[in-house]
Amino acid sequence: MKLRTPQLAALVIVVGLVAGLATVTLAVTNPAGTDAVPAVVTPQMSFAGLAAATGEPELVGMAQAQPSRGEIVQVAGPFDDRFSLEDLAFDGASVTGAVRVTSDVSEVIDLQVLAGFYDEQGNLLGTDRFVHHLGSTDPSHAHETAPDERMIFRIEVPAVLAGQAVGVALGVPVLVNE
Missing domain, CATH: 2.60.40 (Immunoglobulin-like)
Structure with a gap:
């Protein structure tokens, strides 16, 4: 494809550069997007009726x-x-x-x-x-x-x-x- 005028060729190059810079800027400032799923998922488990330990371990017979x-x-x-x-x-x-x-x-x-x-x-x-x-x-x-x-x-x-x-x-x- 041959562009007919040098101004049109310059305009196409400038628009391409602006679009490329915008894409790079967006990728750098918001790499995962706003609705991205967290990369690390931590499994959690609970046992009904079992309380988490608190304090130091004791011995019943003390x-x-x-x-x-x-x-x-x-x-x-x-x-x-x-x-x-x-x-x-x-x-x-x-x-x-x-x-x-x-x-x-x-x-x-x-x-x-x-x-x-x-x-x-x-x-x-x-x-x-x-x-x-x-x-x-x-x-x-x-x-x-x-x-x-x-x-x-x-x-x-x-x-x-x-x-x-x-x-x-x-x-x-x-x-x-x-």
């Missing part, structure tokens, strides 16, 4: 433990078959010890040790916890023999209970290992 003066007792928890408590001590200000994970473990990822502090009559005064997240990357923790991981903990008696706590109950509400 209120009933009633240790006597100087005593440290273990409260039953969901992971009791996967660990043992060792070297437990209570000096009135803190409880110390170790959790030895005996299940198939190469690294402890998450661990919580819950301590309940009790008065002379065996009443639960309050609790505190030791929390470990995201296991060690220390190569010395690699296991060449049977899996075994020992986590040392220290849990202070809360300041508001200082001088009142005479006994302790311990349990493990969280244990995640690989």
Whole structure:
């Protein structure tokens, strides 16, 4: 096709350039359009009658433990078959010890040790916890023999209970290992 005048040829070129620029501008400023469907759909699920968890995990037996003066007792928890408590001590200000994970473990990822502090009559005064997240990357923790991981903990008696706590109950509400 041959255009008859140079002005008509220039007009066609200008109109083409304007249309092209308009298309590019529209694509850049509004790439998905106004009624586009979201690119990522997140599945959601609900279970009738099941409430979402709130707060930190607790152990049901903590209120009933009633240790006597100087005593440290273990409260039953969901992971009791996967660990043992060792070297437990209570000096009135803190409880110390170790959790030895005996299940198939190469690294402890998450661990919580819950301590309940009790008065002379065996009443639960309050609790505190030791929390470990995201296991060690220390190569010395690699296991060449049977899996075994020992986590040392220290849990202070809360300041508001200082001088009142005479006994302790311990349990493990969280244990995640690989």
